[in-house]
Each structure stands twice: as structure tokens, then as C-alpha cells.
Amino acid sequence: MATSTRNLNLSRSAALTAALEAVTAGQRGASAQPLTRPVRVGFVGTGDRGSAHLDILLGMDSVEVPAVCDINDAYLYRASRWIKESGKPEPKLYGKHDTDWMRLLERDDLDIVVCATGWKWHAQVCAAAMEAGKHATTEVPAALTEDECWQLVDASEKNGKHCMMLEQANYSEAMLQVLTMARAGMFGELLHCAGGYVHDLRLVKYDPAREPWRLQYSIDHNGNLYPTHPIGPIAWVLDVNRGDQFDYLVSQSTKAVCLNEYAKLHYGEHSPYATMKMNQGDVNVSMIRTKRGRTVTMHYDTNTPHPHTAELRVQGTKGHFSGNLQSVYLDQKSPKPHAWEPLANYRDQYTHPIYKAIDRDRLGKTGRGHGAGLTTALMWTRFLRAIREGATPDQDVYDAAAWSAIFPVSERSVAQGGRPIDFPDFTRGKWQTREPVRLG
Amino acid sequence: MGSPNATDSRVISSSVSRRKIIQSGAAATAALAAAPIIQGQVKPLRVGFVGVGGRGTGLLRQLLRLDNIAVPAISDINPQNLARAQKLVSDTGLKNPEGYSSSETDFEKLCQREDLDLVLTATPWQWHAPICIAAMKAGKHAATEVPAALTVEECWQLVDTSEQTGKHCVMLENDCYYRETLMVLKMLREGVLGEPLFAEGGYMHDLRAVKFNTVPNGEPWRLEHTIKRNGNLYPTHPIGPISWWLDINRGDRYTSLTSMSSRGGAMNEFAERTWGKDDWRTKTVYQQGDVNTSILRTAQGRLVHLVYDTNTPRVKEHITRFQCSKGVYSHMMGKMFIDGASLRGGESDDDEGWRNRNMWEDAEPYRQKYESQLWKDKGPTASSSGHGGVDYMLIYRLVKRLQAGLAPDMDVYDAAAWSAIFPISEASVAQRSALQEFPDFTRGKWSSRPAINPDEIV
Numbered sequence: 001m002a003t004s005t006r007n008l009n010l011s012r013s014a015a016l017t018a019a020l021e022a023v024t025a026g027q028r029g030a031s032a033q034p035l036t037r038p039v040r041v042g043f044v045g046t047g048d049r050g051s052a053h054l055d056i057l058l059g060m061d062s063v064e065v066p067a068v069c070d071i072n073d074a075y076l077y078r079a080s081r082w083i084k085e086s087g088k089p090e091p092k093l094y095g096k097h098d099t100d101w102m103r104l105l106e107r108d109d110l111d112i113v114v115c116a117t118g119w120k121w122h123a124q125v126c127a128a129a130m131e132a133g134k135h136a137t138t139e140v141p142a143a144l145t146e147d148e149c150w151q152l153v154d155a156s157e158k159n160g161k162h163c164m165m166l167e168q169a170n171y172s173e174a175m176l177q178v179l180t181m182a183r184a185g186m187f188g189e190l191l192h193c194a195g196g197y198v199h200d201l202r203l204v205k206y207d208p209a210r211e212p213w214r215l216q217y218s219i220d221h222n223g224n225l226y227p228t229h230p231i232g233p234i235a236w237v238l239d240v241n242r243g244d245q246f247d248y249l250v251s252q253s254t255k256a257v258c259l260n261e262y263a264k265l266h267y268g269e270h271s272p273y274a275t276m277k278m279n280q281g282d283v284n285v286s287m288i289r290t291k292r293g294r295t296v297t298m299h300y301d302t303n304t305p306h307p308h309t310a311e312l313r314v315q316g317t318k319g320h321f322s323g324n325l326q327s328v329y330l331d332q333k334s335p336k337p338h339a340w341e342p343l344a345n346y347r348d349q350y351t352h353p354i355y356k357a358i359d360r361d362r363l364g365k366t367g368r369g370h371g372a373g374l375t376t377a378l379m380w381t382r383f384l385r386a387i388r389e390g391a392t393p394d395q396d397v398y399d400a401a402a403w404s405a406i407f408p409v410s411e412r413s414v415a416q417g418g419r420p421i422d423f424p425d426f427t428r429g430k431w432q433t434r435e436p437v438r439l440g
Numbered sequence: 441m442g443s444p445n446a447t448d449s450r451v452i453s454s455s456v457s458r459r460k461i462i463q464s465g466a467a468a469t470a471a472l473a474a475a476p477i478i479q480g481q482v483k484p485l486r487v488g489f490v491g492v493g494g495r496g497t498g499l500l501r502q503l504l505r506l507d508n509i510a511v512p513a514i515s516d517i518n519p520q521n522l523a524r525a526q527k528l529v530s531d532t533g534l535k536n537p538e539g540y541s542s543s544e545t546d547f548e549k550l551c552q553r554e555d556l557d558l559v560l561t562a563t564p565w566q567w568h569a570p571i572c573i574a575a576m577k578a579g580k581h582a583a584t585e586v587p588a589a590l591t592v593e594e595c596w597q598l599v600d601t602s603e604q605t606g607k608h609c610v611m612l613e614n615d616c617y618y619r620e621t622l623m624v625l626k627m628l629r630e631g632v633l634g635e636p637l638f639a640e641g642g643y644m645h646d647l648r649a650v651k652f653n654t655v656p657n658g659e660p661w662r663l664e665h666t667i668k669r670n671g672n673l674y675p676t677h678p679i680g681p682i683s684w685w686l687d688i689n690r691g692d693r694y695t696s697l698t699s700m701s702s703r704g705g706a707m708n709e710f711a712e713r714t715w716g717k718d719d720w721r722t723k724t725v726y727q728q729g730d731v732n733t734s735i736l737r738t739a740q741g742r743l744v745h746l747v748y749d750t751n752t753p754r755v756k757e758h759i760t761r762f763q764c765s766k767g768v769y770s771h772m773m774g775k776m777f778i779d780g781a782s783l784r785g786g787e788s789d790d791d792e793g794w795r796n797r798n799m800w801e802d803a804e805p806y807r808q809k810y811e812s813q814l815w816k817d818k819g820p821t822a823s824s825s826g827h828g829g830v831d832y833m834l835i836y837r838l839v840k841r842l843q844a845g846l847a848p849d850m851d852v853y854d855a856a857a858w859s860a861i862f863p864i865s866e867a868s869v870a871q872r873s874a875l876q877e878f879p880d881f882t883r884g885k886w887s888s889r890p891a892i893n894p895d896e897i898v
Contacts, residue, residue, distance in 0.1 A: 188709065191702045191752065192731035200798055250698050250873050254637045255741030257765050261634070283638035283763055285745050287733050287873070293703030297733050297745070304637065305779035306768045307798040315731060317706040320754045324773075331753035338646060340755050418698050418735065420873045 039384055042067040042110040042134070044101040044125050046079040048210075049139045050116030053166070054079055056377045058086040063384070066109050069094035069101045101125055105132040112137060112387060114166075118213040123148035130161040135387055137164045140228040142400035145408045146424055149401035153426050156397035164383055164393045165400035167232035171375040171382070174343060175233040176352035176439070178314055178321050182237050183436075184350065186330060188318025190238060195230025195323075196299030196311040202262045205302075206273070215259075218280040222253050223411030224300040225280065228403045230312060232395070234296055236437055237314055241398045244292045245431040246423035251410035253281025258303040286410045288423070291431075298406070354378065354439055382439070394437055401426040485843050488513040488556040488580070489537075490547040490571050492525035494657060495585055496562030499612070500525055502825055502835040503560075504532050509839060515540035515550045547571050551578040558583060558842060560612075564661050569594040576607040583610040583838060586676040588855035591863050592879060595856035599881050602852035610838060610848045611855035613680035615758075617833035619819070620803070621681040622812035622894060624762060624769055628685060629891075630810070632778065634766030636686050641678035641759030641771070642747025648710045651750070652721065662750075666728040670701050671866030672748040673728065676858045678759055680850075682744055684892055685762060689853045692740045693886040694878040699865035701729025706751040726751075734865045736878070739886075746861070775800040813895040837894060849894045856881040 041057060043050055046068060057063050065083050068091045070076040076095050083091050092107075094100045101121075105113065105128055113129035115122050115138040123143035126136035130152075142165040143149045156163045169175065182190060205215040217225055238244055256278040263273035284300040299311065312323030319330040327340035334341045386393040405424060413421045425431065487503060489496055492514055503509055511529045514537045516522040522539045530536040540546040547567075551559055551574045559575035561568055561584040569589040572582035588611040589595045602609045615621065627633045653660040665673050686692050704726045711721035730751040736744040759771040767778035776782065783799045815822075818836060822829035841848045860879065868876045880886060 189703075189705045191705065192733075192749075248872065250700065250735070252698070252735050252737055252743055254743045257635060257637070261765055281741070282765075283743060285638075285735050285743055287698070287700045287735065289700055289702075289873070293729075295700055295702040295729075295731060295733060299640075299745075301638075301763070304763050304768065305766060305777060305798060306763065307777050307800050315749075315752055315754070317709045317730070318753060320752065329753060329755050338755050418696065418737065418875050420698070420875075 038062040038064045039111050039387060040064050040066055040109055041112045041114060042069070042104050042107065043079065044069045044104065044113060044115045044121075045117035045139075046070045046075045047072065047116065050114065051075065051079065051082075052376065053114055053116060053380070054082060056380050058082060058088065059377075060380070060384070064088055065091050067092045067094065067104050067107055069104045071095045071098060071100070102128065105129055105134065110134050115139065116166075118211075119144060119217070120213070123152055126163050127151045127155040130155040130159045130163060133159065133161065135162045135164075137166055137383065138400070139166055141165070141226070141404040141407055143404045146405055149405045149408075149424070149426060153397050153401050162387070162393055163397040163400050164395050165228065165403065166376075166379065167228050167395060167399075167403065168375045168379045169229045170232045170236055170395065171378045172233070173352070173355050173374075174323070174326060175236075175312075176355060177343065177347060177350050179233070179237055180350045180352050181319075181321075181328075181346060182314060182316070186319055186328075186333075186346075186350075187314060187316030187321065188331075190294055190314065190316045192295045192297075192313070192315040193234040193238060194297045194311070194313040194315075195234055196301065196309070197226045197229055198299055198301045198306055198309045198311055200304065200306055200308070201302040202259060202305075205259065206263065206266070218256075218259060218278050218303070219276065220279060221407075221411055222279040222281055222284075223251055223408070223414050224284050224286050224298055224406055226300055226302070227286075227298060227406035227410070230298055231296070231403045231406060232399075233312065234314075235399065235403060238290060238294055238296070239436045240290065241402055241427050241431050242434040242436045243431065244290045244294065245425055245427070246402060247289050247291045248420045248422050249286055249288045249406065249409050249413060250418055250420045251284060251286040251413040252418040253284040253414050256281050256303070258282045258305070281414070284410065284414070286406065286413070288406075300410075352439065354382075394439060398427045398430075484508045484510040485839055486510045486512055486555055486557045488515070488550050488553065488559045488575075489525065490515045490550060490559060490561045491563035491567070491585075492516045492521045493518070493562065496560070497521070497525055497528070498831060499560065499562060499585075499835060500528060502832045503839065504528065504534075505821075505825075505832065506836060506839050508843060510534060510555075511537045512555045513538045513540065513550045513553055515547045517541055517544055517546070548574055551575045551580060556580050558838075561585060565590060565665075569598060572609050573597055573601050576601045576605045576609060579605065579607065581608045581610070581842060583612055584855070585612055587611070587674070587859040587862055589859045592860055595860045595879070595881060599852050599856050608842070608848055609852040609855050610850050611676065611858065612834055612838075613676050613850060613854075613858065614827055614830040614834045615677045616680045616684055616850065617814075617830040617837070617894070618681065618828070619807060619812070619815050620769075620771055621684065622814060623803075623807050623810045624681075624685055625892075625894070626810040626812055627767075627769075627806070628764070632767065632810070633762075633764035633769070634779075636742055636762070636764050638743050638745070638761070638763040639682040639685065639759065640745040640747075640761040640763075641682060642749065642757070643672075643674045643677050644747055644749045644754060644757040646752065646754050646756070647750040648707065648753075651707075652710065652714065654714065666707060666726050666751070667724060668727055669866060670727045670729055670732075671699055671863070671869050672732050672734050672746060672861055674748055674750070675734075675746060675861035675865070678746060679744070679858050679861060680854075681759060682762070683854065683858060684894075686738060686740075686742055686744070687891055688738070689851075689857060689882050689886050690889045690891050691887065692738045692742065693880055693882065694736050694744075694857060695739050696737045697734055697861065697864050697868060697876045697878050698873050699732060699734040699868035699876075700873045701733075701869045702731040704728060704730050704751065706730045706753070729869070732865065732869070734861065734868070736861070748865075769803065770800075773800065774803045776803045776806050777801065813897060817897065849892060853882045853886075 068079045094104045112135045115125040122138045129136040282303040286298045288296040310323045314321040558581045561571040568584045575582040649655045651663040707726045732748040734746045762769045822832035825832035
């Protein structure tokens with residue numbers, strides 16, 4: 001990325017972040033404690049996602065980045081340069097080998113560690129960070145096995161440190177409006193939600209220079225390998241871990257043909273990928289039932305030719321939201337019987353408070369692709385505010401564990417031909433008394 | 441059970457050229473197989489009707505538009521329905537049908553008549569299988585409104601009776617004849633879509649007012665099922681087209697099913713709003729969960745994601761996605777994406793380029809390019825009929841195939857497999873979504889039965 005573009009992005013996110021901080025400061029009101037010192041953040045992994053988070057944090061006041069770790073020198077020095085360009089103190093660099101992040105964790109000048117490495121490192125970096133007295137945040141998924149999920153929960157409870165999975169989908173304006181409408185009873189009693197990660201990543205999987213680990217997961221695993229984007233917002237709407245809990249899950253995958261066919265077409269019949277056995281079925285479907293009898297269906301499909309979708313549904317006894325259509329149907333409220341109307345019709349009344357004061361002209365200019373603009377900046381603002389105030393972040397370790405566990409639990413169900421698997425209760429019963437997530 | 445391939449061999453032998461069938465019985469058919477049709481001298485196909493309410497009358501109207509048919513007998517316990525249907529027939533110049541309305545089982549007498557080739561059933565659900573079985577045992581082909589059966593045992597009874605008698609049993613799944621159903625079938629046959637992998641659809645239709653009979657065309661008998669059952673109670677509309685696309689019973693078959701229902705609540709809320717807190721309808725416990733989802737697996741490793749949702753306030757939806765290895769079709773959106781043919785967005789090197797940029801295109805050009813022969817030939821005639829023309833297509837194909845002595849597009853194995861989803865999903869829901877094995881109603885013949893071809897003109 002050219003330096004000029006980078007600076008432009010930096011200034012955009014700086015302006016955006018300032019606007020967001022003004023919003024939350026306003027909400028905090030007179031009771032807010034003055035900050036005594038900047039929040040100090042260490043980075044482990046500064047590739048695509050890590051650099052997006054760094055970009056946002058560098059635009060914030062009262063944030064310092066004393067240490068950065070990456071085994072890829074190009075990413076590491078880019079991060080170092082960005083930090084210096086932002087006028088913050090020069091960071092100490094780590095990355096001599098795969099586990100050099102352990103030395104980073106030994107520092108005593110870090111409040112938060114951000115993990116944005118390949119998937120397999122997330123849980124161990126976070127658990128070790130909490131053991132070392134730091135709050136942990138990680139790119140999705142937070143963990144790959146049920147054991148790892150429990151390690152995160154145990155480390156968080158034992159050390160009194162938070163572990164937040166950076167699921168920015170929860171902070172999209174539309175989803176927060178839907179959450180507001182659901183809380184106001186506009187959909188009635190909630191019954192069913194559906195979501196999916198349907199994103200043609202065949203090209204990306206065959207670009208190992210960029211993400212060498214991604215194809216390997218399709219070779220080794222078979223389940224819903226990437227559940228957090230859809231399940232995050234759904235879990236908030238259904239109060240999972242906070243009044244309801246996943247009870248059991250069923251998952252099945254189709255056969256795998258698309259990755260082989262793609263390799264055959266683009267790299268020739270003799271390409272090893274044209275015939276290599278891919279474990280991951282092309283389309284995975286999972287169904288989850290909650291303790292309160294609500295159901296969730298999810299798709300995971302990164303292999304088939306399909307346009308990218310915003311598949312998400314919320315259904316209740318009084319109404320229905322479709323993410324694909326960005327529309328709602330509300331019983332006896334929508335103007336025409338059995339016909340969609342735009343979600344935007346209810347924007348004025350149900351825009352979430354944390355979005356109400358945002359400058360919409362500026363909002364339109366923040367897109368950087370992965371939603372690294374507004375929603376991610378908003379997520380960071382929320383998280384840093386919680387850490388500064390000693391509060392629990394919006395997404396906590398139980399969410400990180402439950403949302404991530406869909407990967408291993410679905411894999412287990414698929415391996416058993418689609419048998420139902422009991423879902424672990426990472427809250428150990430506390431879901432019955434924990435309060436629904438409160439934002440702002 | 442008779443000769444295991446009785447049905448198939450009859451199809452093959454009679455496919456040699458156009459033939460007529462005027463009498464019942466496999467032996468009679470074989471004896472007549474050598475006689476070529478003389479144009480214009482096809483003997484009429486004689487159809488008896490059982491049940492001429494809204495749906496039966498609609499199908500009767502379509503039948504009466506065709507040549508070479510007769511309607512010698514009609515049964516309905518409602519004398520007004522019967523009289524209306526009799527008048528419809530006699531108004532077209534055909535002989536006035538004899539009526540049967542003395543009891544719920546008067547259809548048995550109708551089936552015993554010697555002047556019928558086909559008995560068409562459009563009664564409430566629980567009568568479909570018994571009437572079809574009685575018709576086949578009396579030497580008549582059977583056709584029934586959906587679903588053909590309510591239990592797995594009934595499904596097997598239909599299969600066994602059809603094989604023993606050499607008579608067809610056709611479930612009248614009209615959605616199989618949508619222009620788009622046949623368009624997708626043609627695209628599959630021509631390799632445009634690649635290999636089928638996944639289908640998602642369902643019967644998603646707010647029927648609360650229909651069940652509670654608060655609208656003119658209410659169907660209060662549906663309410664009883666919602667009170668007593670819990671599963672996918674109405675699978676055939678989405679599963680019909682999907683099964684045609686997946687070559688179910690003709691190269692692939694359903695092997696397992698798991699099903700899950702959400703809690704209920706929407707029926708009670710509707711009743712309370714309409715009749716108040718103390719009404720029996722408000723206090724009733726409705727077993728049926730408001731949203732039911734099932735996953736079917738096939739022998740070829742394909743999946744179907746099937747929804748049944750008739751209790752919630754919603755916009756009607758049908759087949760939402762048909763995913764193949766080279767492309768995807770969304771019936772709900774009327775959109776198509778074909779790998780390598782449909783446009784892709786910009787390919788810049790930043791995050792936007794990294795992200796996939798496949799773009800939907802409108803399905804209409806494909807509808808024209810891959811228009812089925814059936815719709816090309818009969819579309820203009822059909823389009824004035826019910827459900828956008830499919831009711832005409834359904835009856836037209838059934839009558840033409842039977843008149844020619846050919847197997848109908850949909851046979852007893854389809855009727856059984858599509859209907860069995862109801863009881864099998866119910867069993868899975870009752871057992872906390874336990875995996876259910878799906879019966880092979882073809883007893884192994886699925887792997888060698890010929891593909892369906894609704895474009896084959898008779």
C-alpha cells in the first residue's frame with residue numbers, strides 16, 4: 001500500500017475515532033473518571049487484520065503501542081513506521097521466531113495485548129497474556145478446540161483479566177438497530193435466527209503468500225470453520241450467555257468438489273490441488289437449539305461460486321428481519337400485509353444510541369474493505385472505554401468461548417454423520433442470571 | 441410385490457413409439473403395446489374425482505380444458521361441491537358424472553367402477569393414501585393432492601400397491617412445473633451449473649388466518665395438525681423441484697434427515713389478539729414449533745436445508761438457494777451467478793480486491809435462453825390457469841403421459857420420498873434432532889432409474 005494512501009487512511013480513522021470518542025464521552029457524563037495515563041497496547045501479528053486494528057488505535061488519543069511482534073519483517077517494520085509516523089513513542093519489536101510473543105508478554109508496560117495472528121495461535125497468546133496480567137483481545141475465532149475455549153475461560157476467571165474477541169459484526173449500524181428493535185419487542189418473542197458466512201474465498205485460499213494457513217484448514221477440517229461473524233450479532237439478539245444458552249448443535253457438510261475444480265481450471269489437471277483430498281465440504285449447515293427453545297441455523301460456505309451475502313435473519317412472533325434484503329416485516333405494522341418494507345423505515349426511531357451522534361457524512365468515507373472503518377473503530381472505542389473504567393467489555397470471555405466453540409462442536413457433529421452434540425456451557429450456569437448486554 | 445421392475449419395463453417397452461392405453465392392468469397394457477396410435481383416435485382418459493372442494497375443482501377445470509378426456513364419476517361428501525363439479529363437467533358438453541356423496545367412504549364404490557382409468561384425489565390429507573390404495577387395487581391409476589401419505593407405513597403401502605398392481609401413483613406437486621424449475625433442470629442437463637451441491641428452501645407462508653379460518657378461503661383442518669404434530673408438515677412444494685434438480689430416485693436418493701423445531705408462541709399470540717385471553721384457541725398448546733428446519737443428506741453427498749414455517753408473520757418465500765459447483769440460482773431473488781460467465785467487480789489490490797466480488801445477475805435472460813420445450817409449447821395456454829400456469833402443466837403432463845401409456849413424470853417413489861419427510865422429521869424432532877435414516881422406497885433402483893425429462897413431448 002502506498003504511503004500516501006496509508007496516510008489518508010490514518011487521517012480518516014483519526015478523525016473518525018475522535019468523533020466516536022466524543023460520542024462515548026458524552027454518554028459517560030459527569031460520572032466519568034479522568035484518565036490517569038494512556039492505555040498501553042502490545043500487538044502480536046500485524047498482517048491484514050492486525051494492521052487494520054493498529055491503524056484505528058493510532059488514530060486515538062491516550063493510546064500507546066510500546067511493543068509489536070510479527071515474524072514477517074515487512075509487516076513488523078510497517079507497523080513500526082506507522083507508530084512513529086503517528087507521533088507516538090517508538091515501539092520495541094519482536095519476531096525472531098514463532099513464539100517470540102512470549103517475550104513481549106513479559107513486559108510490564110502493557111495493559112492490553114492484541115492478537116491478530118494465524119488462527120492456531122489465538123487461544124494460547126490470549127491465555128498467556130491473561131496469565132501475564134494483561135487483558136487479551138483477539139481476532140476471530142478466539143479458539144479452535146473446546147479445550148482452548150475452556151483455557152480462555154479459566155485464565156480469565158483466575159486472573160481477573162478480560163478476553164474479548166474482536167467481532168466487529170456486532171457493531172454494524174443495522175445490527176444494532178435490529179437489536180434495539182428486538183429489545184423494544186418489535187419482533188415479539190424471538191423464535192429463530194439464521195446467518196451465514198457465504199463468501200467465495202477460492203482465490204484467497206490459493207494465495208498462500210497472503211494467508212498460508214487458510215487453505216490448510218480446508219484440507220484438514222470439516223465443519224463450520226468461521227462462525228463468529230453471523231453468530232456474534234445473533235447471540236446478542238438472543239441473549240446467549242445472558243438469559244439463554246446454546247443447548248445442542250447439529251451439523252452436516254456436503255461433499256467437497258469446488259476447490260479441486262477451481263485448481264483444475266486455473267492451474268491445470270496436474271496441479272497437486274486438482275486432486276488433493278479436501279476434507280471441508282463445500283457447504284456446511286448447522287442448526288443450534290437454545291435452552292429457551294429458540295433455533296439458529298448457520299451456513300459456512302467459502303468454496304462455492306456465490307456472490308458475497310449479508311445472510312442474517314431474526315424471526316419472532318410479531319416480526320421478521322432479513323439482512324439480505326435489509327428489510328423487515330412487522331405484523332400489523334408494516335404498510336402492506338405479507339410484504340417487506342425497508343429496515344430504514346424504522347431508523348429514526350430505533351437507531352442505537354451509540355450511533356445517534358455520529359456524523360453520517362464522515363461515516364460514508366470510512367470504508368476500507370473489511371469493515372475496518374466505522375464498526376471496528378466503534379468496537380475499539382467501546383472496548384477501551386470498558387478497560388479504562390474497569391468495566392466488563394461488551395463481548396467477554398464467555399462470548400469468545402461460545403461463539404468460537406461452534407467450529408469444534410460442528411466438526412464433531414459432522415464427523416458423526418450429523419448427530420446432535422451437547423453444547424458446552426462456558427458460563428457454568430451463570431447464563432441464567434447474567435444481564436443482557438448493555439451498550440452505552 | 442410383483443416383478444420389481446414392472447413399472448420400469450412397461451415404460452421402456454412403451455417408449456418405443458407413441459402408444460395408447462385404454463384399459464387397466466399391466467397385461468392389458470402389454471397386449472396393447474403393439475398397436476400404434478392413430479392420430480385423433482386416442483380413446484379418452486377417464487378420470488374419477490374424489491374431493492372437489494377448492495383444490496379439486498381447480499384441477500377439474502384444468503382437466504376439462506384438455507381433449508380426449510371423460511369424467512364419469514365424482515365423489516364429495518359436500519353435496520354443493522358435488523353439484524358444482526357435476527355442472528362444470530356437463531357444461532362442457534361431456535356426459536354428466538355420477539355422484540357419490542353418501543358417506544366418507546363412498547369413494548370405494550367410485551373406485552369399483554369399470555369405466556375409470558384414473559382416480560384423482562383432492563380430499564383432506566388423511567384420506568389421500570387410503571383412496572390411492574383403493575384406486576390402484578381396483579385397477580386404476582391414482583393421482584393425489586399433496587402430501588400423498590402421512591406415515592412412513594402409508595408410504596410403503598403406496599409403493600407396494602403400485603408395484604403389485606402395476607398402477608401408477610402420482611402426487612400432484614405443481615411446483616415441479618414452474619418455468620424456473622424446468623429452466624434450472626435444463627441448465628443442469630446442459631452442464632451450465634455444474635454439479636448440484638446444496639439446496640435451501642421451504643414452505644414459508646403465514647397461514648395463521650387460514651388455520652384459524654378468519655379468512656374466506658380458510659382451511660380449519662390444518663389447525664388440528666398444528667395442535668398435534670411437530671415437524672415439517674408440508675415439505676412437498678419445495679422438495680418437489682429440489683428433488684427433480686437432484687435426480688432423487690433417479691441417480692441419487694435421500695439417505696438421512698435431522699430436524700429441529702423452535703418453540704411455539706405465534707399461534708397463541710394471534711388467538712389472544714383476535715379472541716382474547718380466555719378463548720380456547722388462546723389457551724391451546726400447539727405442539728408444532730413455529731419454525732422447523734430439517735437437513736436432508738443424499739447418497740451423493742448433497743444437502744437440502746428445508747424450512748417449514750406457517751405460524752409466523754412473514755413474507756412468503758420458497759426456494760431461496762440452489763448451489764452448484766459452477767453457479768448458484770436464487771429463486772427468491774430471481775438472480776443467478778454463473779462462474780466465469782457472470783460479471784465480477786473490480787480487482788484492485790487492496791481489501792476490496794481481496795474480497796470476493798462475484799455479482800448477481802437477473803435470471804430473466806436465463807429464463808429465456810433455457811426455456812423448457814414444455815413452456816415454449818404450452819406456456820401461452822397455461823398462463824391463464826392457477827398458480828401461474830403450473831396447474832395446467834401438471835394436469836396436461838399427467839393426462840398426456842397416461843394417454844400414451846407412458847410413466848408419468850412423478851411416480852410412486854417420488855410420492856413416497858417427498859411425503860415421508862413429514863413423519864421422519866416428526867420423529868427426529870421428538871428425539872432431540874436425532875439422525876433418522878431415510879428409507880429407500882425404490883429398493884436400490886434409484887441408482888439405475890432413468891433421469892426425468894418433462895420436456896419429452898408425447
